[in-house]
Amino acid sequence: MRIRTPADLGTLIRSTRKKLQLDQSTLAKKIGVSRLWLVEIEKGKPRAEIGLVLRTLDALGISLNATTPESQSPKRPESTVDIDRIVATAREPRK
Amino acid sequence: MRIRTPADLGTLIRSTRKKLQLDQSTLAKKIGVSRLWLVEIEKGKPRAEIGLVLRTLDALGISLNATTPESQSPKRPESTVDIDRIVATAREPRK
DNA sequence: TTGCAAAGTAAGCGAGCGCTTACAACTGGA
DNA sequence: TCCAGTTGTAAGCGCTCGCTTACTTTGCAA
Numbered sequence: 001m002r003i004r005t006p007a008d009l010g011t012l013i014r015s016t017r018k019k020l021q022l023d024q025s026t027l028a029k030k031i032g033v034s035r036l037w038l039v040e041i042e043k044g045k046p047r048a049e050i051g052l053v054l055r056t057l058d059a060l061g062i063s064l065n066a067t068t069p070e071s072q073s074p075k076r077p078e079s080t081v082d083i084d085r086i087v088a089t090a091r092e093p094r095k
Numbered sequence: 096m097r098i099r100t101p102a103d104l105g106t107l108i109r110s111t112r113k114k115l116q117l118d119q120s121t122l123a124k125k126i127g128v129s130r131l132w133l134v135e136i137e138k139g140k141p142r143a144e145i146g147l148v149l150r151t152l153d154a155l156g157i158s159l160n161a162t163t164p165e166s167q168s169p170k171r172p173e174s175t176v177d178i179d180r181i182v183a184t185a186r187e188p189r190k
Numbered sequence: 191t192t193g194c195a196a197a198g199t200a201a202g203c204g205a206g207c208g209c210t211t212a213c214a215a216c217t218g219g220a
Numbered sequence: 221t222c223c224a225g226t227t228g229t230a231a232g233c234g235c236t237c238g239c240t241t242a243c244t245t246t247g248c249a250a
Binding site for chain 1: 096097098099100101104107111114141142143144145146148149152153155156157158159160161162163164
């Protein structure tokens with residue numbers, strides 16, 4: 001499953017928890033957070049701590065894989081200066 | 096790359112940022128956070144908000160995939176009744 | 191219907207977030 | 221060497237986290 005937003009995470013966590021037939025209390029205890037926290041997370045809370053979220057995924061046996069686009073060439077900001085002009089000017093004999 | 100801890104995230108973000116030849120300030124602006132926040136994240140801060148972290152990955156073009164273990168069969172609590180015995184008994188001609 | 195477990199809501203509190211401003215340390219190039 | 225760009229550190233502040241306690245709502249079964 002593709003994770004883009006906190007809501008995605010909430011959905012994933014909730015469905016996985018149900019698949020494993022765990023109730024919020026027991027899962028919360030396993031993770032080391034309060035049940036209330038789980039409620040909020042499953043609702044898609046965007047300001048939760050990553051540390052706890054990662055522990056949650058771990059507790060559910062979910063593994064996260066990051067794919068960095070190889071294709072994306074190392075983009076250098078396009079120059080705002082005309083280096084050729086500058087060089088040409090510099091080459092001109094000073095008066 | 097496998098993501099297990101906030102430190103993993105920090106490493107990934109930093110290396111990807113460098114690959115894209117972005118400095119902290121410009122990336123921070125792109126994400127909508129302060130440069131200081133980025134410094135902390137790249138150090139592996141465990142208590143940052145997921146929302147911001149996800150936005151960061153997005154800004155870097157990194158996609159996250161969650162793999163829930165198919166293997167793990169949806170465990171149903173083992174039955175306390177011996178259905179075979181019951182059926183067998185039911186089959187017996189009533190006296 | 192009554193009863194119970196699971197899930198959701200509400201309020202109050204200490205702790206730490208992420209922000210800004212400011213300065214220091216580390217680079218690489220002139 | 222000096223200098224500019226990049227990165228790291230420090231302090232102070234408003235805000236919200238995640239926690240606890242307590243109550244309400246929902247779902248299901250007796």
